[in-house]
Amino acid sequence: MSETSHGIGGLTYDRKKRSLPGEVNIFFALILIVAVFEVLGQVLPYMNGQSFLFDTQDRFDTIFNEARLRIIILQVSIIGIIALGVTQVIISGGIDLSSGPLVGATAMIVMSFAQTELVNGNPNPKAVFGEWAFDLPVLIPVVVGLLFGAMIGAINGSLIAYTRIPPFIATLGMFLICRGIAQAWTRGQPVSFPTEGFAALGKGMMPVFWFLGIAVLMHVIMRYTLHGKHTYAIGSNEDAARMSGINVNRHKVRVYMIASMLAAFAAIVLSSKNLTAQSGMGIFYELYAIAMAVIGGVSLTGGRGSIPGTVLGAMVFGVIQSGFTYIKLDAFYQLMAMGAIIIAAVVLDKVRQERAASRS
């Protein structure tokens, strides 16, 4: 019945003129940005006609510069995992600034439960705990990390839901608390030398595998389950959601818990990949994760956005970052340019919404 070409009441409705989903625009933007860097590579005098995307030196079987593509996706994967969680937070009408420091704190804690007893036959020089904590099965550090994330998320969510303080403030407080925990854990000493089992979690392209796997899972949750629907409903009209009988408070706690557990998981993958944990890990990650979501079309006013959008946003983010390096832009300028791009994405979102509002 839903296949009728005209709607209820005889008003005509042309299926073919349906507007394209927003993700398509982001995909075009991605292609455009790649093209811009490609052109810059040809045009800028100091680039000597290098190619951004293509393999000009015949190092690979394919025509693409696989090394660059691999680095791009590997680079965005770990922050991308955080972005998947923050996407649902933003869709619910909130924000989570605590994820970066949470990565630092979780990495320190997790690595302390993932250490080996002997390093090249010598006692582990970075041991945090005693005998009992050496060579534990990989499941233990992972579970400890996820539980820690769940706890931080539950605190974030409860503060926001039950005390009604703005999410910005609650998670800003948690931002400082988590960075404090990260530094206090070993008084700033790095924690290193994980078991082989733990090191396998973030080896090679594993981060990409986790990122895409979790993206699929989160997409299913956001699009096809009650949790997803209620997240959109709350972000779109919290009062309506409440009046419709949705337990908004409990839902918010769940949203922030999922976000923090994903950030904790990102910390597990990151520390595994780096084979070490440092209290300064995850600096700027919360902002980059938010940026990926926003670039991917997730509206900061809540109610709008999608996981595929955020995945594309992460790719755009990675391409821009890699492109800046490719055209040899200084790191400081990269930061500035990134800031400008985030502002532009938000402005674009505002314009899009105002246009949508004036259409009705």
Added chain:
Amino acid sequence: MADIILETQGLTKHYGGVHALNDANFKLEKGEHVAIMGDNGAGKSTFVRQITGVEQRTSGKVIFDGQEVNFAGPLDAREAGIETVFQTLALADALDVPDNLFLGREKTKWDWLGPFKFLDYKAMRADTLAALEKTGVKIPNIRNTIQNMSGGQRQCVAIARTASFHSKLTIMDEPTAALGVQETSQVENIIRTLKDQGEPLILVSHNMRQVMDLVDRIVVFRRGRIVANLRKEETDGQDIVAYITGAKTGAEFEGAA
């Protein structure tokens, strides 16, 4: 005495110093349609909010379906069987029509997944089409987000939502305030359907013609108090206006206003 579906005794709500609702004694019989009228700020919506648990009353009793009730929130009220169209539209802009129709009571499958159970989109779409067809509401494409719909269409969705779930009591707070002629008559048709099905209704409205057309009884609010309780056959528009403006006060309510 006929069966009473809803009764309030001494229902009172103060917002700080504002006495928005004072000592409201109200009865509604099963199958009866009652209109609540009164000037802006008379306390009509406040009355509705106390019954439906959107706010917690200052004092008084609410007896619904023979039992004293203390709804903690609108969900409680809805689960008890009270459907409400609130004056401030309770729709989620970013969602489409079926999503809004089923908001908070989605059809799901694989319920063992708890909060992550799957939505039965197909069933919800089919039911939505049936509900809209039944009520004659015109919406070109139910998969459009509510945001892109006219105020009247949105209101129709909210009302179709209320009317498509069988309830013990329906409350509508100014359902046609923003509607065009056609949409208004659609809403009025929905109300007549409810009457035919014997479902009781409280209709808050400023529209005298509509009230005289649709309901059995009119209760007038003035400055937070009930000042008149009139059977339709025993009154007329001018009479009601006199109560609304305070030119007249019902005999049984003397000394109240």
